[in-house]
Amino acid sequence: MTEFIQHLINGLSVGSMYALIAIGYTLVFGVLQLINFAHGEIFMLGAFVGMYSALFFGFGQTSSLLGLFLVLTLSMLVCAGVGYVIERFAYRPLRKAPRINVLITAVGVSMFLQFTGQLFFGSDPKFFPQIYSPAGYWSVGSVQLNPLQFFVLGISLCLMMALHRLVFHTRMGRAMRAVSFNHDLASLMGIPTNRVISYTFMVGSALAGAAGVLVGLTYPKIEPLMGVMPGLKAFVAVVLGGVGSILGAVVGSLILGLAEEFVVGYWAPTYRDALSFGILILILLIKPRGLFGKIQIEKV
Amino acid sequence: MSRLLAWVLALVFVWIVNNQIHHFIDPYILSIVIFAGINIIFATSLNLISGFTGQFSMGHAGFMAIGAYVSALLSTSFFASFPQLFFVVIFLSGCIAAVFGYIVALPSLRLRGDYLAIVTLGFGEIIRVIILNINSLGGARGMTDIPPLSSFGWVYTGVVAALFMLWRLTRSSQGRAFLAVREDEIAASSMGVPTTHVKLQAFVIGAFLAGVAGSLFAHYLSYLNPQTFDLNKSFEAIIMVVLGGMGSISGSVIAAVFLTVIRELLRPLQDMIGIDLRMILYSLLLILVMILRPKGLLGTKEWIDFVPRWPKKVLRQRRPLHEG
Numbered sequence: 172m173t174e175f176i177q178h179l180i181n182g183l184s185v186g187s188m189y190a191l192i193a194i195g196y197t198l199v200f201g202v203l204q205l206i207n208f209a210h211g212e213i214f215m216l217g218a219f220v221g222m223y224s225a226l227f228f229g230f231g232q233t234s235s236l237l238g239l240f241l242v243l244t245l246s247m248l249v250c251a252g253v254g255y256v257i258e259r260f261a262y263r264p265l266r267k268a269p270r271i272n273v274l275i276t277a278v279g280v281s282m283f284l285q286f287t288g289q290l291f292f293g294s295d296p297k298f299f300p301q302i303y304s305p306a307g308y309w310s311v312g313s314v315q316l317n318p319l320q321f322f323v324l325g326i327s328l329c330l331m332m333a334l335h336r337l338v339f340h341t342r343m344g345r346a347m348r349a350v351s352f353n354h355d356l357a358s359l360m361g362i363p364t365n366r367v368i369s370y371t372f373m374v375g376s377a378l379a380g381a382a383g384v385l386v387g388l389t390y391p392k393i394e395p396l397m398g399v400m401p402g403l404k405a406f407v408a409v410v411l412g413g414v415g416s417i418l419g420a421v422v423g424s425l426i427l428g429l430a431e432e433f434v435v436g437y438w439a440p441t442y443r444d445a446l447s448f449g450i451l452i453l454i455l456l457i458k459p460r461g462l463f464g465k466i467q468i469e470k471v
Numbered sequence: 472m473s474r475l476l477a478w479v480l481a482l483v484f485v486w487i488v489n490n491q492i493h494h495f496i497d498p499y500i501l502s503i504v505i506f507a508g509i510n511i512i513f514a515t516s517l518n519l520i521s522g523f524t525g526q527f528s529m530g531h532a533g534f535m536a537i538g539a540y541v542s543a544l545l546s547t548s549f550f551a552s553f554p555q556l557f558f559v560v561i562f563l564s565g566c567i568a569a570v571f572g573y574i575v576a577l578p579s580l581r582l583r584g585d586y587l588a589i590v591t592l593g594f595g596e597i598i599r600v601i602i603l604n605i606n607s608l609g610g611a612r613g614m615t616d617i618p619p620l621s622s623f624g625w626v627y628t629g630v631v632a633a634l635f636m637l638w639r640l641t642r643s644s645q646g647r648a649f650l651a652v653r654e655d656e657i658a659a660s661s662m663g664v665p666t667t668h669v670k671l672q673a674f675v676i677g678a679f680l681a682g683v684a685g686s687l688f689a690h691y692l693s694y695l696n697p698q699t700f701d702l703n704k705s706f707e708a709i710i711m712v713v714l715g716g717m718g719s720i721s722g723s724v725i726a727a728v729f730l731t732v733i734r735e736l737l738r739p740l741q742d743m744i745g746i747d748l749r750m751i752l753y754s755l756l757l758i759l760v761m762i763l764r765p766k767g768l769l770g771t772k773e774w775i776d777f778v779p780r781w782p783k784k785v786l787r788q789r790r791p792l793h794e795g
Binding site for chain 1: 529581585590594603604702703709748751755761
């Protein structure tokens with residue numbers, strides 16, 4: 172039982188990380204119909220920006236909540252900027268190109284960030300400073316709970332709620348939904364689609380950056396290739412939940428996180444990566460719309 | 472007939488060179504030449520799937536891994552005492568890879584575009600993870616003691632055979648079916664092209680050739696590690712295909728040779744700063760090619776399109792492949 176609850180908590184915390192990344196995927200896919208392969212790398216950049224800014228400001232010696240929020244904000248801002256630059260210089264020139272070309276470019280951008288990351292940060296794993304580490308453990312019965320995990324879970328929930336507010340209760344959010352509904356029609360209605368797409372990229376990238384910092388807090392070993400697998404898995408979560416649906420992305424991520432944690436914990440630890448791809452293949456074959464999908468995948 | 476003769480002559484030439492090559496090339500250059508050959512087979516096999524048929528596959532390294540491991544198993548067990556039957560090993564491992572190509576393609580081909588890409592990527596990773604977990608294949612430690620049978624002769628026999636196969640295939644009615652599926656699937660199917668069947672064929676043949684490349688690779692290095700066949704290996708093949716031109720065999724050949732040589736030229740620099748510069752260069756090339764020259768260097772043209780009127784016979788016999 173103790174083990175079960177431990178796996179449950181771990182799964183939820185991994186799942187909430189995937190969710191923050193997956194939301195960016197689903198937003199970008201909504202407005203551009205593009206799998207932004209570079210999204211996992213933005214997550215990696217977020218972690219590194221967090222680490223370097225914490226070291227720069229000297230956080231990490233003592234646990235400080237203020238420091239964490241500063242680092243989080245900074246990393247979100249930098250990632251939003253990087254997202255803007257990527258969209259502006261790699262994807263916008265290809266707005267009219269066939270989709271396969273955009274896909275190839277996305278793969279290229281992703282690889283470019285991975286390996287320039289290695290060039291600048293070094294390929295060896297780095298230690299993420301413990302900016303905020305609540306002391307002790309909460310024990311409920313025989314179960315030991317790490318308060319940090321709950322704290323991280325709380326922050327990601329707050330971010331998701333903020334995003335929900337942004338998408339469903341602001342002008343820009345309405346424009347984003349319009350563009351994702353129909354790009355050409357939205358532009359005929361006077362919506363500046365390019366600006367909306369840039370904005371969407373920035374929002375998604377900021378969330379990925381936040382996920383980077385939060386992952387750094389819980390699993391303090393970061394390296395330039397750390398974004399590849401979470402990036403791909405977040406995409407699996409998006410497909411699982413239904414492409415284009417924010418709720419779907421969150422639910423899909425939580426399911427994927429839990430499934431991974433339980434399979435790894437109870438059955439086959441070495442098949443962690445194969446599992447999520449297996450889920451992806453099954454979902455695409457059985458229920459290609461995903462759980463909450465609105466968009467038909469195979470259009471004629 | 473004369474064209475067939477040209478291919479046979481190419482084979483004879485390969486084997487003549489094979490006997491003499493040690494006298495005039497040092498082993499390091501020879502290894503680059505052999506890797507270039509393996510990359511040519513690998514890149515052109517992906518070109519059939521992605522370039523000619525338009526199915527963007529991101530898990531091609533998986534088929535190569537299957538070919539490599541199956542051939543290594545065969546030549547260390549059944550064929551251990553018959554090194555002269557190496558070509559049978561190559562052929563068999565290609566066939567097994569083709570079977571896997573069929574298994575992977577059958578469900579994946581219900582999907583298109585981005586989804587197909589990510590599912591094939593997933594299959595490639597699954598193949599790698601499964602190999603990683605099979606203990607008799609060495610798991611993460613890798614597989615050693617594979618007999619080093621891949622000589623220049625065998626590798627370039629493979630290259631000539633693969634190019635011959637693809638060249639003939641893409642200039643047959645079957646090849647036009649591939650192109651039709653790439654250009655417009657709906658139009659193709661309304662013209663009576665069995666699109667799913669055609670796509671399956673492309674996958675099976677592509678996987679076969681990737682398996683051949685894998686078995687040559689395994690018997691050249693005589694050491695295999697699942698890590699070799701990760702995402703980056705698949706990306707490498709994609710870069711070769713995209714750089715050379717999607718739908719140009721000569722383009723893939725040029726790109727495969729170019730990237731293999733570039734990799735070796737970058738090696739001193741890489742040793743100096745300790746970072747794999749190759750991948751940075753590859754990815755930059757990929758982005759720039761997509762933005763500046765979206766069809767790749769040669770587009771859908773072949774080398775013969777650039778030859779002036781001198782070999783009249785060849786020009787006349789060449790059927791037009793890409794109209795409009």
